[in-house]
Amino acid sequence: MNKRSWEEKLWIIVDKGEKILLRVIIVGFVALVVVQSMLTSDSMRFYLSWAERLEGQPLQEWSNPSARVMESESTVFAYLTVELADFSSLAKARILINGTEVADFRNKQVTIKVYPDDLIEIDGSFYDRRLKFEIIGVSDSIGEPTLHQVIQTYRSVTSLGKVKFK
Known part of the structure; x- marks a missing residue:
């Protein structure tokens, strides 16, 4: 094999590769411009952007209120423990x-x-008697409501107040 013919073949391959690479760059740039222009339309943006589909959806914890109930006290989250004072169970008394x-x-x-700034309330409106509740556990980071605060309801919804951090 002649040295000159080998160099000529190499230059032919380089020329073809250069042309292919230039075409790929041009097609990619055109595709980028087209997709970016499509993103300016609200209807197309919904299908082209994953984040757009998530925007405006509530956090799972907020859409599922029972996710706020904890099995035990936590060092990670601020918590509040409320105890029913006079009874062992009242299924219709609720925390809001x-x-x-x-x-x-x-x-x-x-x-x-x-x-x-969560507003904590106790709903005892189902029962035709006075109900007494006491806060028996509060995170160290919470300033209000306070530990050992007593709340009484009588056929009403009673507010513990807004949660204020220290």
């Missing part, structure tokens, strides 16, 4: 966070996960 029912008092005490 921001107006949404998150737990009931089938068990004597309930531990819930709270965030700043």
